[in-house]
Amino acid sequence: MNRSDCMENPHLLVYQEVKHENLLRKISIFKHLSHKSLQVIEKRIQTFELKKGDQIISEDEVARGVYFVHSGAVKLTKEDENGNEIIVCVKQKGDAFAEACLFTQKTERYPATATMLQEGKIIFLDKLELEQDLYANPELAMQMISYMSDALREMTSQLRDVALLDVYAKTVKTLERLGNKFNTGQNRWNIEIPLTVQEFATVVGTTRESVSRVFSKLKKESIIDLKSRKIVILDWCGLCTLLNREY
Amino acid sequence: MNRSDCMENPHLLVYQEVKHENLLRKISIFKHLSHKSLQVIEKRIQTFELKKGDQIISEDEVARGVYFVHSGAVKLTKEDENGNEIIVCVKQKGDAFAEACLFTQKTERYPATATMLQEGKIIFLDKLELEQDLYANPELAMQMISYMSDALREMTSQLRDVALLDVYAKTVKTLERLGNKFNTGQNRWNIEIPLTVQEFATVVGTTRESVSRVFSKLKKESIIDLKSRKIVILDWCGLCTLLNREY
DNA sequence: GTAAAATTGTGATGCTCCGCACATCTTTAT
DNA sequence: ATAAAGATGTGCGGAGCATCACAATTTTAC
Numbered sequence: 214m215n216r217s218d219c220m221e222n223p224h225l226l227v228y229q230e231v232k233h234e235n236l237l238r239k240i241s242i243f244k245h246l247s248h249k250s251l252q253v254i255e256k257r258i259q260t261f262e263l264k265k266g267d268q269i270i271s272e273d274e275v276a277r278g279v280y281f282v283h284s285g286a287v288k289l290t291k292e293d294e295n296g297n298e299i300i301v302c303v304k305q306k307g308d309a310f311a312e313a314c315l316f317t318q319k320t321e322r323y324p325a326t327a328t329m330l331q332e333g334k335i336i337f338l339d340k341l342e343l344e345q346d347l348y349a350n351p352e353l354a355m356q357m358i359s360y361m362s363d364a365l366r367e368m369t370s371q372l373r374d375v376a377l378l379d380v381y382a383k384t385v386k387t388l389e390r391l392g393n394k395f396n397t398g399q400n401r402w403n404i405e406i407p408l409t410v411q412e413f414a415t416v417v418g419t420t421r422e423s424v425s426r427v428f429s430k431l432k433k434e435s436i437i438d439l440k441s442r443k444i445v446i447l448d449w450c451g452l453c454t455l456l457n458r459e460y
Numbered sequence: 461m462n463r464s465d466c467m468e469n470p471h472l473l474v475y476q477e478v479k480h481e482n483l484l485r486k487i488s489i490f491k492h493l494s495h496k497s498l499q500v501i502e503k504r505i506q507t508f509e510l511k512k513g514d515q516i517i518s519e520d521e522v523a524r525g526v527y528f529v530h531s532g533a534v535k536l537t538k539e540d541e542n543g544n545e546i547i548v549c550v551k552q553k554g555d556a557f558a559e560a561c562l563f564t565q566k567t568e569r570y571p572a573t574a575t576m577l578q579e580g581k582i583i584f585l586d587k588l589e590l591e592q593d594l595y596a597n598p599e600l601a602m603q604m605i606s607y608m609s610d611a612l613r614e615m616t617s618q619l620r621d622v623a624l625l626d627v628y629a630k631t632v633k634t635l636e637r638l639g640n641k642f643n644t645g646q647n648r649w650n651i652e653i654p655l656t657v658q659e660f661a662t663v664v665g666t667t668r669e670s671v672s673r674v675f676s677k678l679k680k681e682s683i684i685d686l687k688s689r690k691i692v693i694l695d696w697c698g699l700c701t702l703l704n705r706e707y
Numbered sequence: 708g709t710a711a712a713a714t715t716g717t718g719a720t721g722c723t724c725c726g727c728a729c730a731t732c733t734t735t736a737t
Numbered sequence: 738a739t740a741a742a743g744a745t746g747t748g749c750g751g752a753g754c755a756t757c758a759c760a761a762t763t764t765t766a767c
């Protein structure tokens with residue numbers, strides 16, 4: 214995505230003027246940064262107000278920079294040669310994505326395609342500029358390494374689940390993982406995951422029909438429900454019980 | 461792994477004295493570091509001479525530090541609750557592993573279990589000490605972020621392959637991926653991958669029998685061969701042809 | 708060098724899950 | 738409000754792959 218795209222596309226509104234510090238404070242890697250360091254970065258960011266379904270970047274584009282989710286939710290997908298899709302990660306407010314393009318070659322492409330799951334505000338930071346900031350600011354570099362560590366860990370666990378578990382177990386585990394991610398408040402009921410059954414299936418790495426069958430069972434047990442293109446976890450305890458059960 | 465382990469285990473020889481600069485120069489993230497910066501790190505490293513099959517770390521251990529492969533090869537595995545194993549990554553000389561424990565909580569465990577595939581020398585660096593070095597040395601932090609970027613990218617691609625492709629395609633792709641990793645020289649023939657069929661199957665995320673059936677076909681076409689617990693790629697061009705073929 | 712242990716090859720069998728079909732329900736557009 | 742588009746539920750058949758079994762081969766140990 215770049216400036217010219219925004220000109221062509223009417224709902225890509227650029228707010229270059231609105232650069233409040235508290236905008237960046239919402240992003241996990243900037244949260245504990247000093248006021249001074251943050252000011253430098255503030256001048257460089259671009260923010261975009263995007264709607265559900267809008268594509269932010271594509272995996273065949275040359276990587277220009279790193280993105281941050283200020284609000285809303287984003288799915289990261291990859292395709293194989295037959296056009297089959299998998300959601301490799303779901304990003305929530307505070308998260309970063311396309312961070313894997315840092316300090317790589319100039320011609321390197323984005324690691325995945327990113328699309329809005331819910332409308333929200335996305336922050337963009339140029340690759341080279343962020344690299345400078347990371348270089349100049351050990352505190353920031355530390356936060357970035359910490360964030361990438363977590364991403365690597367999560368990815369490793371997901372790989373294990375996708376490879377080893379059957380559809381039922383993968384579905385329940387994915388519900389638990391995403392439930393944790395989207396559990397905004399402190400209460401543990403009515404957690405909303407902004408995915409359709411169709412999309413959820415591509416996170417799990419299976420078909421829509423298979424997930425639908427598992428969901429039917431879970432709905433009978435009143436553990437989940439579907440409401441307006443979202444998955445709602447009604448009974449968190451019930452879900453966790455399933456996880457610890459032997460099959 | 462710690463000092464007391466080494467006392468108990470006779471083949472864990474500690475070479476605390478041997479700390480040549482060229483030892484660290486073999487590791488990709490230290491390769492371009494200044495002589496001065498390297499000297500600081502040299503004093504902190506511990507090196508271990510390990511045999512094939514030796515376990516270096518386990519995923520249920522609390523993470524103490526980061527490891528580097530000076531020579532030999534290492535597999536990183538994860539288990540599910542039923543004891544099924546998947547190799548999430550294979551590390552080659554120059555690589556780092558357990559880097560995902562950097563800047564995480566003190567009680568955090570290692571992301572995976574690491575075991576020697578081939579005998580070789582492993583370098584250990586304490587988590588807190590490396591964190592200090594990263595903080596003090598932007599050049600090093602940059603290299604670390606770059607290395608983690610690559611790891612994230614590779615993991616994303618592997619996740620896509622495991623989730624979407626059938627056994628035949630996954631096997632061929634994995635051969636190509638590991639072939640590239642273990643292609644030491646410049647020539648493109650007789651590339652040796654230090655894995656048994658059994659182990660290879662757990663990289664692909666399938667059974668030994670399924671891989672064996674695919675390998676039978678590839679052996680008939682003289683693309684690969686098995687020699688002394690290793691997989692040898694005889695015909696790189698032939699292998700790449702298979703990759704681009706439509707199924 | 709020989710026996711034991713480990714690894715590999717391959718057939719037969721059955722189970723899981725994919726893919727299709729189509730009905731039903733929900734959301735969006737006009 | 739009504740039609741169109743999209744998402745979901747579920748039965749059925751078949752493909753792919755795991756699992757079991759056991760023979761053949763290779764590697765390791767003494």
